[in-house]
Amino acid sequence: MSDIARDRILRLAPGCRLNSVPGQEDVLLIPEGAMQARGPARTIIALCDGTRTFDALIEELKSLYPTADPARIESETAALLTQLRDRGVLEYG
């Protein structure tokens, strides 16, 4: 189970940002290095922009991926956010 609260605004911590270089794959740059960001993970990271809560993020993802299993969207998103938070990438609360 994830302990990501549903009603807090999500945004990347200072010093963490998605980097888009034309012709290269996007990466999430963090103070000590970089993380790959592709596919749905990239979308989720991009949506942690300080404008939406976890609940709102899930709604957004459901509309972006209408054929995906909603329960799976929720559990996998929570898992990714937990991982990001534990690495200090997600500003939270």
Next chain:
Amino acid sequence: MSHQLQAIIAEVTHRCPLHCVYCSNPLEMQRRDAELSTEDWTAVFSQAAAMGGLHLHLTGGEPLARADLTELVQAGRSAHLYVNLITSGVGLDERRLDALIGAGLDHIQLSFQDVEEGPANEFAGTRSHAVKLRIAKMIRQRRVAFTLNMVVHRRNLGRLAEMIAFAAETGAQRLEIAHVQYYGWALRNRDALLPSREQVRQSIAIVEAARARLKGRLRIDFVLPDYYAKYPKPCMSGWGHQQMLIDPAGRALPCHAAGVIPGLEFANVKEQSLRSIWEDSPAFNRFRGEGWMPEPCRTCDRRARDFGGCRCQAFLLSGDATATDPVCTLAPAHAMVEDVLRRVNRSSESENGEWVYRVDSK
């Protein structure tokens, strides 16, 4: 590919208001009139990004000594690099900090010499601690990633618990507890700076407890001093594997100390492209791969993990840059490291060894 450029370390100047007893800059520093221009650096940053480089570390000396630092940050960001400023803070004020952040600065690493003002100023050879306290406050009031770097050694490791508490209070996201490494000026002062075995032992317990206590609030990076380690550090993640350092005059080096190794010639970014230096220069290729390795490295199952340790340290301690890093307990030259450790563990920690301050001509 065995080598992919990840980061550019830009030593934008060797000028510095501090005179730390463990200064890591080369003994022979580049002069102001030899420094690269804003345009030179801008060209370096875009070449680095085109080669797939991601991070730019602006360091020195003290980068703030350059009047064009904001433009350099801007140039790094425009090239799509992640811009990190490694600074003592001396030379920073609110206006300049806002300008740097406005230009796209991602991360600031602010160094401290101690948690107590007296010793901090003594180690820095200048009155800088009070300034740093003000700067830390200024940084935390702004939205920029903040790492506090605390340099530790024999004379201050006893205050490690206080240092960690201090770092947590400053609001930094990350604390880097950096043991002095014995290059440049620090090697001259090694016997006065190397901690005792008992100090090292206690420090491990203190860090472990603090990590548990501060989880989620402050991340703590801490690496044991390599003189006490069983195996050497994977220096620079391998020679010419991920990083390139450009010195103030434009010389491209595999690391900040590589200039000590005799027989290596370092190309200048004013004369050659970054890519050709990275791919083809003899200096960057000198210790890539495993062909250069002596025994016991050549057949060691750790060779792909630590690359035989640090080439510069191997040269500085043994006189042979191709030797196994003498800090490795398997190294033929390890006895000399044990001699040093015996010596520093015989004298009392409270005895203040003699050291020499760095004084450089301007």
